[in-house]
Amino acid sequence: MSTAPTRLAGNVLTPEGWRLGEIRLEQGRIAAIEGSPVDPSTNDAPRLIPGFVDLHVHGGGGADAMEGREAVSTLARTHLRFGTTSLLATTMTARPEEVRAVLGEISGYMEAPDPAASRVLGVHLEGPFINPGKLGAQPAHAQVASVAEMDELMALAPILLITLAPEISGHGEVIRHLTDKGVRVQLGHTLGSYEEGVEALSHGACGFTHLFNAMTALHHRKPGMVGAALAHAEYAEIIPDLLHVHPGAIRTALRCIPRLYAVTDSTAAAGMPDGDYRLGEQKVTKCLGGVRLADGTLAGSTLTMDQALRNFVSVGLSLAEASDRLSRFPADFLGRRDIGRLEAGARADIVTLDPELTLTSVHLDGRLVSGEPHVTHA
Structure with missing residues (x-):
């Protein structure tokens, strides 16, 4: 199991739609999602979706x-x-x-x-x-x-x-x-x-x-x-x-x-x-x-x-x-707003996929628990 990264980069699926940018992590939670709206089919960057x-x-x-x-x-x-x-x-x-x-x-x-x-x-x-x-x-x-x-x-x-x-x-x-x-x-x-x-x-x-x-x-x-x-x-x-x-x-x-x-x-x-x-x-x-x-x-x-x-x-x-x-x-x-979504305040439970929808990594509370990292560190 890996220590927690500070950022994850790629096509990020938020409740408002896809953004090409980064998820900033702090203490197992999502602190912020930065980036611009995007159609993920236009690039080969990783797809980041909720656990x-x-x-x-x-x-x-x-x-x-x-x-x-x-x-x-x-x-x-x-x-x-x-x-x-x-x-x-x-x-x-x-x-x-x-x-x-x-x-x-x-x-x-x-x-x-x-x-x-x-x-x-x-x-x-x-x-x-x-x-x-x-x-x-x-x-x-x-x-x-x-x-x-x-x-x-x-x-x-x-x-x-x-x-x-x-x-x-x-x-x-x-x-x-x-x-x-x-x-x-x-x-x-x-x-x-x-x-x-x-x-x-x-x-x-x-x-x-x-x-x-x-x-x-x-x-x-x-x-x-x-x-x-x-x-x-x-x-x-x-x-x-x-x-x-x-x-x-x-x-x-x-x-x-x-x-x-x-x-x-x-x-x-x-x-x-x-x-x-x-x-x-x-x-x-x-x-x-x-x-x-x-x-x-x-x-x-x-x-x-x-x-x-x-x-x-x-x-x-x-x-x-x-x-x-x-x-x-x-x-x-279940009435849980802290899981199942990528937005500020939610738990940093994140699944990463490649463009063919093959799972490449899993983060639980911001920790890499499966797969390979693709992160940038602050």
Whole structure:
């Protein structure tokens, strides 16, 4: 790991657009951005964009979040190499005692985090409060949520995001309670109808988990949960590995959902060779670019955020638009203004790309943590 430089030079993506100039760094923050407006396609200078923010990460580097503290460190180190500077450690559906144990492990890790790893912002609790008829790759330990249990779980770790099936009896009350507590609620792993999705949004739910996957599909006389998302959502996550969702469906979602954002839903197999890995208590196999259960069900992904960026560009987004959906929008979804953007006062989390969109370096809090420096020093 390198010491922090004082300046980074190139095409800088700010919230107001591209500038050709320099980012001035002080004490891990962006002090100022200097330069003139530019079209980056007119030069070969590096592209500097915000570090990626991944709100759905199960694993990476051979490690699964459900394995505890050391596994969280490993997965966070792995994803930092691919430009993810902030993430939510994401749990799997499991027995109550296992969920509680791993929340304690993640909380312990966050008290003494690995400085050479992505920043772990908190927990995405994906399950166990889902529909047992729409498990996807989740183990068969679905439960019904209660307000009391949610309070118990939130006392164990900083849970920032929870996936729920809204059609389960009592989950409307839980959604209202979580919203009042400042927790973001996404709808997913659900057999709910369009009407149940819309009702959940009225109770405070504000997103959808891996849009199109593990939810009722759109039909013109039965719009389903997908229809509720396309018609009403401001935010939703999507897995742009071009395997979970067809490029045409991604384009549809981009037209309908203003702040659609990318997640990897990555497993222990991310950043690893083909072979067998764990996803919670399940054994999964990485081959042919995907991860599957023995019956062929897609089970998370091997996606990294730098590839998600290139995939978004391949379906028609500009680099600036793609960057927003990997950084600014997920940060905004969590209410974080200090990450996901390059502007004065924000954390100096910076990804550098060459003109072919190959990642060349990553800075976390202004420190070079991956790749080669291309800096000027004051």
